[in-house]
Amino acid sequence: MMFKPWLMSLFASLTLASTGASAAPAAGPDALKLASVNAAVAYAGEDKLLYGKHATRSVPIASLTKLMMALVVLDSGEPLKEWLEVFPRHKTAANNAYSRIRRGSELRRRDMLRIALMSSENLAAYTLARHHPGGYDKFVSDMNKMAEKLAMTNSRFVDPTGLSANNHASAADLVKLVNAAAKHPEIGDYSTTEYFRAHFRQPRYSLPYGNTNALVHRKSWGVGLSKTGYLTEAGRCLVMVSQMNGKAVTTVLLDSFGTRSPMGDAGRVKRWLATGDSGRVAGAAKAYEQRKNAQYAGHSSVAESH
Structure with missing residues (x-):
């Protein structure tokens, strides 16, 4: 399999990071202002954070869940060329699960795996879990075992798609997940595919898919791994490995206010690493953050009282 040039750059950066050859950002973390309520920034391949914002808080992560799904699929060793039948759901999805894929x-x-990662196709993720050795429940169990193996201590998974708001992780945990996922070239390749036409059989038809991360389409970002997510409970979410200030950087952005907020925050991180200045955050995003922090605090109080 041939991989894109930026993947080779990503692996080189991961190797460089593992040797400790990384430079400090242009300014301290206090200089970075983000719209996302929870966030983490690290050099690719490192668990140590350059920046954290409520980075250990366990929160809903929506379709970022699919990165863990992909890791379990590849860890199973099942053949990637195998044809998988799309089964009707054996349990009702937690949220809207519309799909253009025909059952059967x-x-x-x-x-x-490609369309689940690049375009967040929920039925594809569900189908991968149904065909896992041991079945769907074993797949979810293996997701949690993988989280434990990676020391993702603030994470819990209940479904493979991210449609359930009960899939939780912290920003710091997701840095660990990205580091593990980046060791599989397929995840980088599939998650950053810009456009893809999936060819089905029995019956024969095809469906076009596009990447849900607009930054993947911008060559200047050098995105080597990507996943977006959204639920009402989770807000707008993004994890990404991209080139910033000459280095591969992992950015985790959770619970952003608007559709464009994660992209704006990624730009702020990039600017901060290069110049020490992150730019400004809109007042509406600040108000949203205050409301969400109050909600998180309330949920913590309820949990502690029980």
Whole structure:
């Protein structure tokens, strides 16, 4: 399999990071202002954070869940070229799970994984779990075992798609997940595919897909791994490995206010690393953050009282 040039750059950066050859950002973390309620920034391959904002708070992560899904699929060793039948759901999805995929049709495992990562296709993620050795419940159990193996101590998974708001992780935990996922070239390749046409059989038809992260389409960002997510409970979410100030950087942005907020925050991180200045955050985003922090505090109080 041939991988894109930026993937080779990503792996080189991961190797460089593992040797400790990284430079400090242009200014301290207090200089970085983000719209996202929870966040973490680290050099690719490192767990140590350059910046954290409520980085250990366990919160809903929506479709960022699919990175863990992908890790479990690849860890299983099941053949990527195998054709998988799309089964009707055996349990009701926690949120809207509309899909253009026809039940009963088939697609190769590698293509199911690609459209689940690049375009957040929920039925594809569900199908991958249904075909896991041991079945769907074993798949979810293996997701939690993988989280434990990676020392993701503030994480819990209940479904493979992220449609459930009960899938929780912290920003710091997701840095660990990204580091593990980046060791699989397929995850970087699939998650950053710009456009893809999936060819199904029985019956034969095809469907076009596009990447949900606009920054993947901008070559100047050098995105090597990506996943977006959204639920009402989780807000707008983004995890990404991209080139910033000449280095591969992992950015985790959780619970952003608006559709464009994660992209704006990624730009603020990039500017902060290069110049020490992050720019300004809109007043509406600040008000949203205050409301969400109050909600998180309230939930913590309820949990502690029980």
